[in-house]
Amino acid sequence: MLQAEGLAALRGERLVFERLSFAVPAGGALLLVGPNGSGKSTLLRLLAGLLRPDAGRLTWGGADAFADPQEHAARTAYLGHLDAIKPGLTAAENLRFWGTPSAVAEALAAVDLTRLADLPARMLSAGQKRRLAIARLPLARAALWLLDEPTLGLDAKAVGRFGELLAGHRAGGGIVIAATHLPLPLPGAAELALA
Amino acid sequence: MTRLLARELRLSLRHGGDTLAALLFFLLVAMLFPLAIGPAPETLGRIAPGIIWVAALLAALLPLDRLLAADLEDGSLDLLLLSGLHPATLAAGKAIAHWLVTGLPLLLAATPLAIMLRMPEAAIPALLLGLLGGTLALSLLGTAAAALVLGARRGGVLMPLLILPLAAPVLIFGAAAADAASADLSPRPHLLLLAAFLAFTLPTSLAAAAAGIRGAAEG
Numbered sequence: 001m002l003q004a005e006g007l008a009a010l011r012g013e014r015l016v017f018e019r020l021s022f023a024v025p026a027g028g029a030l031l032l033v034g035p036n037g038s039g040k041s042t043l044l045r046l047l048a049g050l051l052r053p054d055a056g057r058l059t060w061g062g063a064d065a066f067a068d069p070q071e072h073a074a075r076t077a078y079l080g081h082l083d084a085i086k087p088g089l090t091a092a093e094n095l096r097f098w099g100t101p102s103a104v105a106e107a108l109a110a111v112d113l114t115r116l117a118d119l120p121a122r123m124l125s126a127g128q129k130r131r132l133a134i135a136r137l138p139l140a141r142a143a144l145w146l147l148d149e150p151t152l153g154l155d156a157k158a159v160g161r162f163g164e165l166l167a168g169h170r171a172g173g174g175i176v177i178a179a180t181h182l183p184l185p186l187p188g189a190a191e192l193a194l195a
Numbered sequence: 196m197t198r199l200l201a202r203e204l205r206l207s208l209r210h211g212g213d214t215l216a217a218l219l220f221f222l223l224v225a226m227l228f229p230l231a232i233g234p235a236p237e238t239l240g241r242i243a244p245g246i247i248w249v250a251a252l253l254a255a256l257l258p259l260d261r262l263l264a265a266d267l268e269d270g271s272l273d274l275l276l277l278s279g280l281h282p283a284t285l286a287a288g289k290a291i292a293h294w295l296v297t298g299l300p301l302l303l304a305a306t307p308l309a310i311m312l313r314m315p316e317a318a319i320p321a322l323l324l325g326l327l328g329g330t331l332a333l334s335l336l337g338t339a340a341a342a343l344v345l346g347a348r349r350g351g352v353l354m355p356l357l358i359l360p361l362a363a364p365v366l367i368f369g370a371a372a373a374d375a376a377s378a379d380l381s382p383r384p385h386l387l388l389l390a391a392f393l394a395f396t397l398p399t400s401l402a403a404a405a406a407g408i409r410g411a412a413e414g
Contacts, residue, residue: 045273048273048277049277050273050276050277050412050413051412051413052413070279070280070281071279073276073277073278073279074278074279076277077277078273078274078277080270080273080274081270082269082270083269083270084269084270084271084273084274085269086206086209086269086271088206088209088210089205089206089209093205096198096201096202096205097198097199097201097202097278098278136274140277140278
């Protein structure tokens with residue numbers, strides 16, 4: 001269970017948000033909604049441990065989540081708005097850092113990219129690159145998935161497959177927190193509105 | 196760590212042009228000296244250690260520009276930080292990869308270059324030993340500088356200005372070791388000083404690089 005108490009973030013001199021409190025149980029999902037610039041991405045980076053909170057605390061199972069930054073990083077999978085794809089490597093090679101060849105093949109199958117596994121990533125379309133980035137999530141074997149506009153550029157079929165991934169992750173006790181403007185296949189997700 | 200190295204080496208091989216560029220730059224810079232100074236063997240042999248050292252220092256700077264900046268721009272750096280590796284381990288992996296694709300080829304190319312420049316053959320082992328420690332120190336310093344200028348505008352211009360003064364001891368002791376060997380003196384004290392500098396650079400560079408990488412992610 002992930003719990004936030006009174007989180008606040010400053011970017012430069014500007015207060016992005018303050019006094020944010022929420023709790024997500026194991027298997028739960030939280031949708032971050034709000035207009036552009038309301039701090040959804042900042043909150044996700046903060047939850048990932050890439051940014052330090054300027055106030056408040058985050059707990060994981062009751063203990064301070066950031067007490068051991070490496071441990072928190074290991075239980076976190078982050079899908080940013082950048083795909084982090086190396087154009088010179090093939091689709092499969094792009095995932096090699098995150099898993100064994102058999103796990104990579106499985107992850108590619110989960111996003112329907114098996115056919116394109118040996119194609120250089122520069123030949124992939126924007127939606128296919130997004131799917132390749134999504135394939136990293138199950139490879140990370142992390143309990144906490146932080147997703148920044150995960151379905152941007154995906155077609156309806158790919159969103160459906162992504163929904164299966166999310167459902168599988170939640171059925172295993174995983175937590176999903178996603179920032180989005182598009183409807184996501186996350187049944188029963190709580191909403192947190194950022195002003 | 197091995198997976199990080201495998202990733203870095205695979206990327207370097209796939210972008211072979213960038214990797215080869217540093218080596219060709221090293222050879223070409225060293226070849227300019229005989230053209231500019233003249234081919235007299237006694238003059239060339241006298242200044243050969245200095246030429247090779249300066250050329251190696253400049254060539255080692257070339258790939259630093261993309262060492263971490265490419266990963267920052269496409270979002271890979273965030274993911275590497277979240278892979279559970281300590282930022283200092285990440286920096287060490289980057290430094291080792293830089294040495295393997297830049298330092299090691301320079302080391303291998305140094306012998307034919309030294310012979311071409313008519314350096315006394317007895318001095319070549321001292322030159323290579325010095326270059327071994329020197330290129331390692333340059334990879335570490337370079338990784339730290341590349342991390343510190345991450346996210347800065349015109350970081351590529353700032354980086355050499357940051358590295359070159361710090362690399363001066365490497366150049367001084369390394370070239371002095373090869374010089375001493377050319378003059379039939381013992382290169383040992385210079386090599387020991389170089390080793391001491393390397394021992395000092397190792398922890399400080401990794402700490403600085405880790406702070407730089409973390410700062411860039413927070414940027």
